[in-house]
Amino acid sequence: MCGIIGYIGEREAAEILVEGLKRLEYRGYDSVGIVTEKGELFIKKGAGKIDELKEKLKLHEMPGNRGIGHTRWATHGIPNDINAHPHTDCTGKIAVVHNGIIENYLELRSELEKKGHTFKSDTDTEVIAHLIEEALKDSSTFEGALRKALLKLRGSFALGIMYAGDKERLYFVRNESPLVLGIGNGEMFAASDIPAFLPYTNKVVFLDDGEYAVVSKDAFTVKDLGTGKEKKKEIHEINWTLEMAEKQGYPHFMLKEIHEQPKAVKEAIYGNLETIDKVAEEIAKYEKMFVVAMGTSYHAGIAAKYLFQRLANKPVLVEEASEFRYEFENIVDENSLVIAITQSGETADTLAAIRLAKKKGAKVLSIVNVVGSMATRLSDLVIYTHAGPEIGVAATKTYTTQLTVLTMLAIALAKVLNTVDEDYLKKLKAELLKLPRYIEAVLGYENKIKSLAEELIDRRDFFYIGRGISVATALEGALKLKEISYIHAEGLSAGELKHGPLALIEEGVPVVAISPSGKTFDKMVSNIQEVNARKGFVISLGDNEELEKVSKVFLKMPKIDELLSPIVYIVPLQLLAYHLAVLRGNDPDKPRNLAKSVTVE
């Protein structure tokens, strides 16, 4: 969804901007551009990835100690050199980089054209530069013009703005798209996400919607866009390290993040062990429970539904946040608990669902990875997943840590509500603590999975089936494959197979059967046999060795309670998707058409 960055200080800005954009490339990677200033503005931009353009355009050689930059994920206008950011006004003195969508740009553009402004690109962003130019005609200060112009915008925007006539400052604005300031010593940074400036500072200030920052090398001021009044902001110290945001010898971030899961799950457990009971007590009284999320986080929500229903006898409605916000207005109320799951804490649909829930008086609990992100600031309660920064676009360690904290919460809720036998809860807790070891064990299957990927490289369709809580694993396994290998995949409950999808099973079609021991194990075996009868290629995951007899490939999984199994069983499926993607020549860290954090609806 585009990444923006800004720097002002004593160092050469271009190098910092290019390096920071590399760390933001997961947010968009179809075009790149930067503007720096040394007496005048220097702009270089083009379609393509940063590494190519860095050499081609000699980006890092641009002069000056302040600048802003952008990596694009196209929304308005195809990815080409002209549509790449920064965009400028008619005079070329105002440069803007933007993440988000300006909804009323067509009407603004036509008004500006009538006033004589000439547009160069097809983007919605360019109107911003011209609007400021227009406002500057009758404003005594650049800041005044900026506010006047920005108040005309409708939509989502995180902006970096630079004016040739104001050599000491940069301007940043946030409305519904993430933006964070990095506070250095004699230098300041701003970016869509913290890893962009993590080599230089871990002191950050999160901007809220409707705020803008005026930043010089030694100071920053945050103000309300509507009133122009200054706002007090807290400086947070983030405990992420640079190593966390680097590949550390792995060929891709995704592979590194898959392998980090034993540690991430451990951090999720120990980071919440002391506080989870208190959260459970606070939510126990709510009769109506909703879970809202998108994508992988939504799949964690599906698992949560089984956990809360089985352990705490609580019926749970899991909804995609994009649907919830339009369909649940009359259903959610002050007796409702809404659990929002979002690793970034910035997903537009999930934030909109949270806002609706708050408006209707519901209690909102967010499960979030990024400290200080918007979801955490909108919610009544927050549980952090402590996964560390996740750079690969495909979610891996943030998913298993979401599952971990949701499992802990369901166990704690069951204890408060006294809904299940205490010995059973103790057994679950003991197994939970062993999860890092179990994940480590299944990571040992990597070579076997790589060989399997080699065998299946040309298959067109995959099916993932499971029952009960394993439906979540089926859905997530299929999503991982689709998004990075570009192979069509469907995840479904095994019971559904006979009601239609079985028609698609023919010789050699891979069917991944997620079959932990539990209530429905026998039923799963029957479903596997139905696939075998149509000569499908069954890959089964389970702890019961009987599965080996009915499967082409069997991955023996640790013996673990079915309710905890999603946290372990997804790991081989992440590896399968990863190796298929790499073998097919795709970059798993940057899947086509996708961006890490979806900050537009």
Ligand code: F6R
């Ligand atoms: C898939 C993936 C996405 C995200 C979704 C929600 O691998 O990463 O489906 O899960 O965009 O993102 P968050 O969790 O940041 O709200």
